[in-house]
Amino acid sequence: MATTQYIIGIDIGTTSTKAEIFTAQGEGIVQRTIAYPLYSPEPDIQEQNPDEIFDAVINSVSSLMVQSQISPSELLGICFSAAMHSLLAVDQDGKPLTQSITWADRRSAHWVKEIREKHNGKEIYHRTGTPIHAMSPFVKLVWLKHEQPELFERAAKFISIKEYILYRWLGNYVVDYSIASATGLLNMHTLDWDADALAIAGIDPDRLSRLVPTTCCLSPIHAKYAELMGVPEQVPVIVGSSDGVLANLGVGAISPGVVAVSVGTSGAVRTVLDQPKTDPDERLFCYALTEKHWVLGGAVNNGGLILRWVRDNLGDAEVNTAHLLEADPYNILTAIAATVPPGAEGLIFHPYLAGERTPLWGSSARGSLFGLALHHQKAHIIRAVLEGVVFNLKTVLDALQDQAGSVVSIRATGGFARSELWRQMLADILNHDVVVPESFEGSCFGAMLLGLVALGRIPSFEDAATFLGDHHHHQPISANVESYQKVIPIYNDLLALFQPTYGKIAALQASLHRLGESS
Known part of the structure; x- marks a missing residue:
């Protein structure tokens, strides 16, 4: 008799991390949600502790493996979804120099007008697809460069919360096209970092992660984290996408x-x-x-x-x-x-x-x-x-x-x-x-579907629609x-x-x- 195989979808959200084990046919088996705080000592500050989020990811996967009682050998892969627009500065050793600054943080808001007027923000928007707004890492970088220059210069990399998780898991700085396209720094038409946006932000490409497709598969996971989670070191880790676009796929x-x-x-x-x-x-x-x-x-x-x-x-x-x-x-x-x-x-x-x-x-x-x-x-x-x-x-x-x-x-x-x-x-x-x-929570489900496409278990995103069922239908x-x-x-x-x-x-x-x- 054939062994059932499974895949884990992880959604790193603004208020919690959700993780769920699915069968290779898209059936949800066990779900785990771990919440964490949003720190707001002042109205414009909206930050999170990256290590609290890292622990939530580790613990949610560990909990799934224990609750489901599946064999680690039955695990096909792990695929990520994550909230967009987070920004985290790290040093040469990958240690955080800042908290994870979320999309809701408004401290950079007063730089928006200058970027729009002095740096032709409209053209930057049309190249990157990201509106010039305090949510975007592009605007946050301009703010950090001008208002916290010492910290800005100390930073070896500027990354998102998902990049931080992947770096600690795998030892590589990678960012998928989806998360990257929400930074305001990626040229949509070339799928490369936008030179003008980087110049305004005051950084070179080497201070950002390597760009990869959302279907990129990586391994191995560092042994200590694989052991903590109860998963094989060699299990494929699919870089995945952002929560917004995966919600579309998931529904x-x-x-x-x-x-x-x-x-x-x-x-x-x-x-x-x-x-x-x-x-x-x-x-x-x-x-x-x-x-x-x-x-x-x-x-x-x-x-x-x-x-x-x-x-x-x-x-x-x-x-x-x-x-x-x-x-x-x-x-x-x-x-x-x-x-x-x-x-x-x-x-x-x-x-x-x-x-x-x-x-x-x-x-x-x-x-x-x-x-x-x-x-x-x-x-x-x-x-x-x-x-x-x-x-x-x-x-x-x-x-x-x-x-x-x-x-x-x-x-x-x-x-x-x-x-x-x-x-x-x-x-x-x-x-x-x-x-x-x-599936009410489309991003976790979408991460699972993306993972199955990346692993060749589903031919295309369009074919993934066969995994969906309708739960409610409302007419006006x-x-x-x-x-x-x-x-x-x-x-x-x-x-x-x-x-x-x-x-x-x-x-x-x-x-x-x-x-x-x-x-």
Whole structure:
């Protein structure tokens, strides 16, 4: 009888590392999630400890091998997914000189205007596909060069968190085209580092990792780490890709017109093209999956973290109730939101609590509740918050359709996809059928599929669609669509009205914060 074979998909996320063992036929066997903190001693600082993340990766794989009780000899490979835009400076020995600076860190924001105006940022965007924004390692490097020059000069390499894991595992500095294309330093058309971007950042190519395809397989793993995880030293390690593009693969959004909408901590709307493309209005990113698969889309800062903000600041009673009932407080909050009709009786929320990427590309963007009246209660606020996240996603979808054509199908993934209310809200506001595949967490599943393609077990990404099953299917409810069609124009009008004030309110908040600290 043939021995069953397995593959591990690892997703290094912003708030946790998820790892899962799958059979070679794509069936999930065991999953493990290990969370870690995001350090924010000041509002603009959003960092993580790279060694905490490294330990989470080691421990998650070790736990999978113990729980699954599979034989190490049955393991085909390990493939990685990782969050984009992280930056970590390391010395000659590979020791971190900084924390892992995440996409959400805003300390470099004031360099964006200079890059756009003095260094023709528009041309850099059209070559690299990465909007000029504080999220990108390119902008972070400019900030470090000018504001922390001693540290900048000490750094032997500037890498992402996935590169750090791979270096410690394998002893090589490699970066896949996907993670590299999200740095703002990779020329999409040549698949090499962009000389002008590197010159502005003040670095040479030797201070970056070697570029490799996402399907690149490496070995061996250092013996001590292989032993800790319970895997063979020679097991193929597939470098893998970024979480965003793998979410598309993981939900089957690979064909033209098929759009993936994912909402975890942050969110994104993406589709796949066969060649790189940028947006004349610079609203969208374009990142590589492979040399022949390019993901065009827009990312938003404000996804599930907005609901977490509601839980932490408005949900004390619901958290206590959930604790007593041994329930999920988010389920209680969404159940409360469901008691309010679509449109939250005219309460409109702009979800820009963490600044915003698409469609604003402004670190100074701020959130707002507009239309508050005496009849509004907490349930209206919760509903408006959920709706505001989706209204914002619709602005991204509209921009995507401008460049990539009409939507054929929408496939949803991420933590929000667990909520029936949110799934229906997505269908109603986007006015389109929404399908949720069996795997809510598309990036881990996508890493597994990429690994099987890299190992020759699946002929192509298009053939990987046979591994997918549909779990939920939502159609727009006409009465809800009618309500939302009345809200959307006002949402957009308010956005245009508020945008010129975002910089002023952000400056005011910073000034008052400093006054508060000094008093």
